[in-house]
Amino acid sequence: AQTVTQSQPEMSVQEAETVTLSCTYDTSESDYYLFWYKQPPSRQMILVIRQEAYKQQNATENRFSVNFQKAAKSFSLKISDSQLGDAAMYFCAYVYNNAGNMLTFGGGTRLMVKP
Amino acid sequence: GAVVSQHPSWVICKSGTSVKIECRSLDFQATTMFWYRQFPKQSLMLMATSNEGSKATYEQGVEKDKFLINHASLTLSTLTVTSAHPEDSSFYICSASSQINQPQHFGDGTRLSIL
Numbered sequence: 001a002q003t004v005t006q007s008q009p010e011m012s013v014q015e016a017e018t019v020t021l022s023c024t025y026d027t028s029e030s031d032y033y034l035f036w037y038k039q040p041p042s043r044q045m046i047l048v049i050r051q052e053a054y055k056q057q058n059a060t061e062n063r064f065s066v067n068f069q070k071a072a073k074s075f076s077l078k079i080s081d082s083q084l085g086d087a088a089m090y091f092c093a094y095v096y097n098n099a100g101n102m103l104t105f106g107g108g109t110r111l112m113v114k115p
Numbered sequence: 116g117a118v119v120s121q122h123p124s125w126v127i128c129k130s131g132t133s134v135k136i137e138c139r140s141l142d143f144q145a146t147t148m149f150w151y152r153q154f155p156k157q158s159l160m161l162m163a164t165s166n167e168g169s170k171a172t173y174e175q176g177v178e179k180d181k182f183l184i185n186h187a188s189l190t191l192s193t194l195t196v197t198s199a200h201p202e203d204s205s206f207y208i209c210s211a212s213s214q215i216n217q218p219q220h221f222g223d224g225t226r227l228s229i230l
Contacts, residue, residue: 035218037221042223043153043206043208043223043224044221044223044224045159045208045210045221046221047218047220050218091158091159101147101149101212101217101219102149102161102164103149103161103210103219105158105159106158107157107158108157108158110156
């Protein structure tokens with residue numbers, strides 16, 4: 001079975017600085033997708049970034065980028081120039097092609113941003 | 116694009132009442148919809164997967180007769196919590212995807228409080 005692990009229950013970053021959230025996963029599949037979702041206090045789930053496993057290039061979305069290490073099964077999220085609005089729960093998620101789009105979520109990391 | 120509407124956002128009702136939660140994809144056809152439950156400070160727990168026109172697939176430990184799911188059209192799925200009790204109080208979130216390997220788009224969630 002696939003598992004997703006986020007080893008940092010909480011992280012803290014100073015406004016304008018950079019923070020990296022860790023995620024590891026376990027799978028025997030070779031073709032899959034990885035996601036980072038943000039859940040602010042409003043509890044809406046917002047897609048932050050997506051990575052296809054067959055792509056070697058790391059995905060980026062403005063201040064958000066990932067470090068995808070397929071061999072190590074690691075998928076970390078880097079947030080640059082942190083803003084107060086980045087404070088939220090962040091969930092790493094995995095889906096493989098034949099799973100009918102069923103996501104497997106990590107336990108989440110609560111990110112606090114200090115002004 | 117890719118908006119998912121969930122209604123109601125918050126419901127409070129007496130023990131023994133049945134509560135229906137709606138999940139609608141507003142601008143795309145959702146072949147698959149997912150229902151999650153989230154306890155405070157925890158990750159999302161998948162309850163069931165529903166495909167339009169067929170019976171929902173429930174995760175282990177989720178009572179089918181307790182949580183009735185209907186996916187009668189490509190834009191609407193409903194979750195009915197039957198004879199709700201205080202232990203059913205939780206945050207329920209739906210998501211939808213238009214096709215395989217496309218990101219899931221989440222509704223804003225429903226906070227269910229059973230007195």
